[in-house]
Amino acid sequence: MPTLIKLAEGRFSAAEDVFADVADEDVLPDGPVILSLTRFQADGDALVSAGRPVGVRIQADEAVEDLAYDLPRLAVVALVFPKYRDGRAYSSAALLRQRLGYAGEVRAIGDVLREQAGFMVRCGIDAFAPADGSTPEGWAAAAGRYRHVYQRAVDARPPAFEERG
Amino acid sequence: MYRYDAIDRELVADRAAEFRGQVARRLAGELTEDQFKPLRLMNGLYLQLHAYMLRVAIPYGSLDSRQLRRLAHIARTWDQGYGHFTTRQNIQFNWIKLADTPDILDELARVDLHAIQTSGNCIRNVTADPYAGATAEEIDDPRVWSEVIRQWSTLHPEFSYLPRKFKFAVTAAAKDRTAARVHDIGLVLRRARDGSLGFEVIVGGGQGRTPYVGPTIREHLPVDSLLSYLQAILRVYNRHGRRDNIYKARIKILVAALGKDEFARQVEEEWSKIEASQADLPDTELARIRAAFTPLDFQTLPARSDAFEAARTASPALARFARNNVKPHKKAGYAIVEVSLKAPGATPGDASADQMDLVADLAERYSLDDVRVTHEQNLVLPHVKLDDLPTVHAALESAGLATPNINLISDIIACPGLDYCALANARAIPIAQAIARRFEDADRAELIGELKIKISGCINACGHHHVGNIGILGVDKKGEEFYQLSLGGSGQEDASLAQILGPGMSADKVPDAIEALVGAYLAVRQGEERFLDTVRRLGMAPFKEAVYADAH
Numbered sequence: 001m002p003t004l005i006k007l008a009e010g011r012f013s014a015a016e017d018v019f020a021d022v023a024d025e026d027v028l029p030d031g032p033v034i035l036s037l038t039r040f041q042a043d044g045d046a047l048v049s050a051g052r053p054v055g056v057r058i059q060a061d062e063a064v065e066d067l068a069y070d071l072p073r074l075a076v077v078a079l080v081f082p083k084y085r086d087g088r089a090y091s092s093a094a095l096l097r098q099r100l101g102y103a104g105e106v107r108a109i110g111d112v113l114r115e116q117a118g119f120m121v122r123c124g125i126d127a128f129a130p131a132d133g134s135t136p137e138g139w140a141a142a143a144g145r146y147r148h149v150y151q152r153a154v155d156a157r158p159p160a161f162e163e164r165g
Numbered sequence: 166m167y168r169y170d171a172i173d174r175e176l177v178a179d180r181a182a183e184f185r186g187q188v189a190r191r192l193a194g195e196l197t198e199d200q201f202k203p204l205r206l207m208n209g210l211y212l213q214l215h216a217y218m219l220r221v222a223i224p225y226g227s228l229d230s231r232q233l234r235r236l237a238h239i240a241r242t243w244d245q246g247y248g249h250f251t252t253r254q255n256i257q258f259n260w261i262k263l264a265d266t267p268d269i270l271d272e273l274a275r276v277d278l279h280a281i282q283t284s285g286n287c288i289r290n291v292t293a294d295p296y297a298g299a300t301a302e303e304i305d306d307p308r309v310w311s312e313v314i315r316q317w318s319t320l321h322p323e324f325s326y327l328p329r330k331f332k333f334a335v336t337a338a339a340k341d342r343t344a345a346r347v348h349d350i351g352l353v354l355r356r357a358r359d360g361s362l363g364f365e366v367i368v369g370g371g372q373g374r375t376p377y378v379g380p381t382i383r384e385h386l387p388v389d390s391l392l393s394y395l396q397a398i399l400r401v402y403n404r405h406g407r408r409d410n411i412y413k414a415r416i417k418i419l420v421a422a423l424g425k426d427e428f429a430r431q432v433e434e435e436w437s438k439i440e441a442s443q444a445d446l447p448d449t450e451l452a453r454i455r456a457a458f459t460p461l462d463f464q465t466l467p468a469r470s471d472a473f474e475a476a477r478t479a480s481p482a483l484a485r486f487a488r489n490n491v492k493p494h495k496k497a498g499y500a501i502v503e504v505s506l507k508a509p510g511a512t513p514g515d516a517s518a519d520q521m522d523l524v525a526d527l528a529e530r531y532s533l534d535d536v537r538v539t540h541e542q543n544l545v546l547p548h549v550k551l552d553d554l555p556t557v558h559a560a561l562e563s564a565g566l567a568t569p570n571i572n573l574i575s576d577i578i579a580c581p582g583l584d585y586c587a588l589a590n591a592r593a594i595p596i597a598q599a600i601a602r603r604f605e606d607a608d609r610a611e612l613i614g615e616l617k618i619k620i621s622g623c624i625n626a627c628g629h630h631h632v633g634n635i636g637i638l639g640v641d642k643k644g645e646e647f648y649q650l651s652l653g654g655s656g657q658e659d660a661s662l663a664q665i666l667g668p669g670m671s672a673d674k675v676p677d678a679i680e681a682l683v684g685a686y687l688a689v690r691q692g693e694e695r696f697l698d699t700v701r702r703l704g705m706a707p708f709k710e711a712v713y714a715d716a717h
């Protein structure tokens with residue numbers, strides 16, 4: 001089973017990924033699944049009603065707002081970074097947390113590299129499927145590289161202007 | 166100067182430490198060039214034709230003497246003894262070794278300088294009016310707002326992987342010295358009829374292969390809503406800007422595709438959903454930033470300086486310098502002095518380490534420790550007493566820095582072109598040098614008056630050729646360097662894009678063609694009309710005729 005790095009209460013640790021990442025053409029396996037937005041819109045209701053943990057995969061060009069009414073029932077929203085330099089998912093994450101009030105797991109998948117750790121955490125992403133073999137320790141070091149931040153974001157870090165207080 | 170506090174310093178120090186680690190991993194072979202490239206580009210380190218180029222940020226073009234001396238030191242120690250001031254008010258060092266860059270960043274950090282966000286698809290160094298804090302024209306100090314944007318955009322978690330690079334210009338004067346209308350976002354501070362301070366927000370201007378003069382999407386944004394509104398613009402762009410084709414990825418393409426009104430509507434809709442208290446700076450922080458700009462110790466002086474008047478009567482050179490390079494200051498008895506980096510035969514924007522040291526000394530002694538870089542690639546001593554002008558002029562002259570040509574025909578912007586740049590089709594610097602030499606006669610240059618020539622070595626338009634009164638673009642014609650001329654551009658408040666004049670020509674023909682354009686202008690100009698005004702009045706025909714007559 002692939003491993004994830006998860007962030008909880010300020011600590012990064014390795015975690016087993018119990019969700020099966022299901023492509024649209026795959027036969028639906030048992031247990032927790034992550035589906036595309038399209039497949040979720042078709043089959044999600046039934047699965048969730050049956051008590052199954054369900055997550056949704058959001059591509060960079062899909063709007064997280066489309067999930068607004070389903071969010072309370074979702075176990076995971078997995079945001080796809082098709083390339084590390086495609087930054088749309090940062091906005092998606094910020095919107096999920098700040099505007100849509102989603103409190104469940106927001107996971108970064110795709111071209112997910114250690115150098116992006118700080119930005120991801122600040123946008124409210126709390127689970128990472130690194131594409132570069134990063135360890136939780138490496139991830140924590142990268143995310144904690146800066147002693148200060150200038151702007152308010154999704155995380156609880158006080159911006160410089162509050163530190164200056 | 167905005168004075169860094171411990172927090173600002175630690176952030177820059179952390180960045181330098183981070184890059185040191187990344188360079189070490191690269192040199193040890195733990196990172197491939199492919200993996201390293203995005204990291205070095207986050208720190209302004211480009212690979213050019215012959216060496217690495219390091220671009221150092223000069224926020225809103227503002228330096229003190231200590232910083233300028235450090236730049237001179239870097240030029241001397243790690244480069245070939247000079248640096249290149251750019252149209253983004255930054256400085257570039259062209260001959261850098263990768264292994265030296267961590268030490269250079271440490272040296273920079275010691276004087277509160279860095280290379281953060283001088284490259285990459287993020288919010289780049291914010292440029293502002295180089296006369297900020299000195300000109301009577303301004304209604305507020307644009308540096309305060311530029312610093313607000315600098316802090317907000319530094320390592321912004323949501324906006325560091327935009328579709329493409331993103332450039333701001335901020336001005337508060339009616340006369341635009343920042344080219345605000347050809348930036349991704351141009352902000353022009355204005356007072357409304359009720360006296361309130363606001364920004365005219367211009368979005369989607371730009372140069373490159375598809376130039377646009379940016380439309381205004383909001384006439385009057387209250388200043389305290391700046392950051393929430395910028396967040397809305399950047400979020401719309403981050404989500405909807407094109408990422409499939411880098412040539413169509415700038416915000417200008419999105420604004421043009423949606424249309425100005427629809428783009429503005431999307432921004433306003435997003436803005437209405439942003440919680441202002443989360444996004445805008447508290448008033449206390451705005452006040453702190455304003456107060457962190459060192460208050461300047463101006464003296465009360467008479468408006469007229471007898472010493473200066475006598476010296477200028479005695480010295481035609483000083484008189485000429487005063488006519489062209491000295492601009493009015495808001496305080497009686499002071500002047501703004503432009504230091505030309507466009508001596509005939511020089512590379513536009515280059516300054517040697519010795520020249521930088523000299524300007525730093527002059528700034529310290531005669532300009533309240535303040536130096537500016539202009540987007541037209543000159544330096545400015547913004548607060549010189551009229552009484553000191555003769556001394557300052559003599560010192561500049563001794564270092565080849567007193568060329569009296571600001572805004573004249575030899576005050577040329579040129580990109581690095583084929584001499585340095587891997588993307589170039591043609592050289593730009595030698596063309597600038599040839600034109601400057603051709604028009605070396607200062608009397609004649611003054612007679613011609615304001616005429617802005619801008620040269621780019623390829624369609625990326627780093628040399629601003631689209632907004633040149635005369636634009637010159639290097640193209641590749643079957644392996645030969647060719648130059649295409651265009652007329653009628655302006656990057657100022659009356660911004661317009663230059664129109665192509667006719668077929669391209671080889672390098673040796675360019676000075677003659679400029680000569681012909683100038684001749685045609687002088688023959689028909691009316692009164693005080695600038696070259697640009699004449700082109701606007703008469704159109705291309707007389708100029709085309711003058712340049713291509715031989716070809717008939």
Ligand code: HEM
Nearest residue numbers: 251252253371372373374415580581585586588625626627
């Ligand atoms: C030598 C290395 C350089 C490279 C490889 C380079 C590359 C580019 C590219 C690809 C563009 C087009 C961007 C676009 O349209 O999206 C561009 C635009 C621009 N560059 Fe450069 N450039 C270089 C040096 C410079 C220098 C030295 C300056 C300043 C003197 C400069 C200032 C600009 C400006 C003002 C623009 C146009 C405005 C804009 O659309 O952003 N560049 N550059």
Ligand code: SF4
Nearest residue numbers: 580586589622623627
């Ligand atoms: S305009 Fe072209 S040649 Fe000139 S610096 Fe830019 S990319 Fe290089």
